[in-house]
Amino acid sequence: MIYVYDGSFQGLLTVIFHSYKVLEEVEDIVKSRxxxxxxxxxxxxxxxxxxxxVKNSIIKNFSYSFYRxxxxxxxxxxxxxxxxxxxxxxxxxxxxxYYIESDDEYIxxxxxxxxxxxxxxxTYKDHLYFDKKEGFLFAKFSPENNILYHIFNHFKKKFTNTKFIIADTGRNQAVFYDGIRAEFFDYEMQENFKIEDNYVTLWQIFNDVIASREEKESFWT
Structure with a gap:
């Protein structure tokens, strides 16, 4: 038995909700694409x-740290x-x-x-480099894993009330933080762009996103 979901974190938790009683029989969980x-x-x-x-149950039965x-x-x-x-x-x-320390295959x-x-x-918390651009900080990186949110969360706490953009150039994703709120958005990185061009392009895309954005609760915080 294989479960197919949309690739979102909420989607995976939905799969866990519906498959819980038969998880022993589930061979895999895959994205629809x-x-x-x-x-x-x-x-x-x-x-x-x-x-x-599911989220609330994990936090209640284990801890918020484990949910993270x-x-x-x-x-x-x-x-x-x-x-x-x-x-x-x-x-x-x-x-x-306690079973989290077991040698079970999946654990x-x-x-x-x-x-x-x-x-x-x-590694990126310690070594991500920021350029200063007209009152903003700008950094780009290309991590193996999809860790933009985690890196953003670290620097949001480190750079209090500071505006910055961090771009994951490998996934064409970025986050803009204005010192109060954050917006994650997709963009298309063009070849041979200088860092200044990247900054201007991302700033324009961010403004477009803000202009048409819908308020959504941040699910993972």
């Missing part, structure tokens, strides 16, 4: 209320992160949180992915 074997599959539509119930670890694993560039998260959660609910994979993502986050 990925190819998957011609086996029994279940298309799972994201339901924010169901995802929030789950989100960190979800940030990994790994095709097995979804099944590792789902199976790990099921084992911990059944056996207790060991969960810990391995978490360590790898954590190490990359620490």
């Amino acid at each position: 990925e190819r998957y074997p011609n086996k029994d599959k279940i298309e799972c539509k994201t339901e924010i209320d169901k995802a929030r119930r 670890n789950i989100f960190m694993v979800f940030s990994a560039n790994s095709g097995k992160k979804e099944i590792a998260i789902a199976k790990t959660l099921k084992k911990l609910y059944v056996k207790g949180f 060991a994979l969960f810990r391995k992915i978490l360590k790898k993502v954590s190490e990359e986050i620490k």
Whole structure:
């Protein structure tokens, strides 16, 4: 049995909600854009209320810190992160949180992915370089894992009331922080751009996004 979801964190939590009773029989959890074997599959539509119930349950039964670890694993560039998260959660609910130190196949994979993502986050926290541009700070990087949110969260606390842009050039994603609120947005990086051009382009895209933005609750904070 394979579950198919939209690739979002809320989508994965929705899958966990619906598949919990049969997780032992689930072979994999894949994004809808990925190819998957011609086996029994279940298309799972994201339901924010169901995802929030899973989130709240994780925090209540384990801790907020562990919930953040789950989100960190979800940030990994790994095709097995979804099944590792789902199976790990099921084992911990059944056996207790102490089981996180077991040599269970999926829990060991969960810990391995978490360590790898954590190490990359620490590297960029220590070594991300910012240029100063007209009252803003601007940095770009191309991490292996999708860690833009984690890096942003670190520098938001470090640079109090400071405006900055951080761009993940490998994924064409960026975050703009004006000292009060943040906006994540997609952009298309053109070849041979200088850092000054990148800054101007991202600033223009940010203004376009803000002009048409819809207020959304940040799910993972």
